[in-house]
Amino acid sequence: MDAKAEALAAAAAVDEARLWSRQMAMAEIGATEKGGVNRAALSDEDRRARRLMVEWAGDLGFEVATDGIANLYIRLPGRQADAAPVVTGSHLDSQPRGGRFDGAYGVVGGFEALEAIARAGVETERPIDLVAWTNEEGGRFQPGAMGSAVFAGVLSLEDQLGLVDLQGVTLEDALAETLASTPGLEQRPFGHPFAAYVEAHIEQGPRLENAGTTIGAVTGIQGLYWYTVEVRGEEAHAGTTPLKARKDALKAAAHMVHALGGLMADETDTTRFTVGRFECHPGSPATVPSRVLFTIDFRHPDPAVIARIKPNIEPVCKVNAQGCAVSIRPTIDNAPLQFDPAVIDMVEGYAARLGHSVMRMPSGAGHDAGHINHLCPTGMIFVPCERGVSHNEAENATPADLAAGARTLAACLVDLANQE
Ligand code: HGY
Ligand code: MN
Numbered sequence: 001m002d003a004k005a006e007a008l009a010a011a012a013a014v015d016e017a018r019l020w021s022r023q024m025a026m027a028e029i030g031a032t033e034k035g036g037v038n039r040a041a042l043s044d045e046d047r048r049a050r051r052l053m054v055e056w057a058g059d060l061g062f063e064v065a066t067d068g069i070a071n072l073y074i075r076l077p078g079r080q081a082d083a084a085p086v087v088t089g090s091h092l093d094s095q096p097r098g099g100r101f102d103g104a105y106g107v108v109g110g111f112e113a114l115e116a117i118a119r120a121g122v123e124t125e126r127p128i129d130l131v132a133w134t135n136e137e138g139g140r141f142q143p144g145a146m147g148s149a150v151f152a153g154v155l156s157l158e159d160q161l162g163l164v165d166l167q168g169v170t171l172e173d174a175l176a177e178t179l180a181s182t183p184g185l186e187q188r189p190f191g192h193p194f195a196a197y198v199e200a201h202i203e204q205g206p207r208l209e210n211a212g213t214t215i216g217a218v219t220g221i222q223g224l225y226w227y228t229v230e231v232r233g234e235e236a237h238a239g240t241t242p243l244k245a246r247k248d249a250l251k252a253a254a255h256m257v258h259a260l261g262g263l264m265a266d267e268t269d270t271t272r273f274t275v276g277r278f279e280c281h282p283g284s285p286a287t288v289p290s291r292v293l294f295t296i297d298f299r300h301p302d303p304a305v306i307a308r309i310k311p312n313i314e315p316v317c318k319v320n321a322q323g324c325a326v327s328i329r330p331t332i333d334n335a336p337l338q339f340d341p342a343v344i345d346m347v348e349g350y351a352a353r354l355g356h357s358v359m360r361m362p363s364g365a366g367h368d369a370g371h372i373n374h375l376c377p378t379g380m381i382f383v384p385c386e387r388g389v390s391h392n393e394a395e396n397a398t399p400a401d402l403a404a405g406a407r408t409l410a411a412c413l414v415d416l417a418n419q420e
């Protein structure tokens with residue numbers, strides 16, 4: 001068989017029912033009453049999800065490895081044992097009360113691709129690795145995409161260890177417990193070479209469904225910026241302290257958020273601006289709030305717009321501080337990026353050869369692929385999700401679309417793993 005025929009043979013071995021059944025088994029871990037999942041990074045549920053992957057890998061005789069931030073690697077060997085692998089993957093952690101497919105599809109669908117390649121009897125030159133990146137969502141420990149950022153050298157592991165979740169648990173402790181839950185694994189260094197990386201994911205928006213198209217050949221990711229804003233005022237008695245004598249951190253923060261809304265105003269509705277966390281302390285009805293923490297998530301595809309808005313975020317907060325102290329800490333600073341043209345062409349080409357409708361599209365959501373794009377030729381495969389709903393328990397996708405994505409992925413992985 002030539003290389004293209006091998007790629008198509010591997011794709012043909014993808015089993016829709018097997019993929020769906022594994023997807024549903026994964027969705028049971030942290031399942032919520034409304035059909036979603038709550039699987040915070042480095043939680044018990046995350047550990048159960050990892051152990052399930054390790055169990056599936058063991059059933060098929062695939063080697064498993066990890067690294068210092070508990071990224072989990074599952075290997076389909078190649079003829080050249082020491083060659084840099086072609087890698088696929090995504091994340092197993094979810095948003096709080098998130099969906100069943102965001103992240104989990106890229107891991108479970110990636111596993112299906114590995115199994116299909118093995119069952120088709122296709123042996124590639126390079127190994128093919130599946131990776132489950134740690135803490136992509138950043139719902140428990142900020143920032144998100146942490147495992148891939150540490151792998152890529154964008155963040156240092158040391159700087160993350162002292163992070164604390166809302167219950168006071170440190171990342172260091174949660175990470176140690178997670179690493180201990182899959183003992184005896186080979187340890188890989190951060191930044192070990194990848195030959196190429198392709199991540200499968202649900203689209204998380206409505207474009208594919210609206211266009212009646214099955215596969216998105218993802219061209220890049222819009223710019224993504226996170227900040228944590230801390231506003232410090234002064235506790236005071238709600239009944240006795242005149243308004244003019246107060247330093248009310250909540251009122252100041254509310255003014256800041258309103259003013260930021262003005263800064264981000266956009267008639268074209270391209271700018272994305274979200275305040276997803278807003279904490280008020282001490283949180284008593286009769287005490288003027290002394291401390292507020294809130295997050296800013298700002299996204300845009302155009303570097304010129306980003307260059308106009310970003311430098312104004314801090315001044316807008318400071319101007320609206322109303323006598324309070326304000327400090328702003330950036331936690332994510334990901335410029336807009338383009339994926340590798342050859343990988344985009346390959347995704348588009350195999351999707352079409354496999355009989356799937358396909359279109360090129362950018363990603364509105366952030367992904368681990370964004371960090372890996374700086375290390376090796378990288379691309380992504382999107383499949384539709386119902387009504388574009390994501391970061392929501394109602395998130396849904398069809399078995400047929402998930403299988404189409406896994407077929408396209410299997411073909412790309414084989415092709416890439418046979419390249420020099
Ligand atoms: O927020 C994001 O874009 C990703 O889904 N974590
Ligand atoms: Mn995701």
Ligand code: MN
Nearest residue numbers: 095102137391
């Ligand atoms: Mn997500």
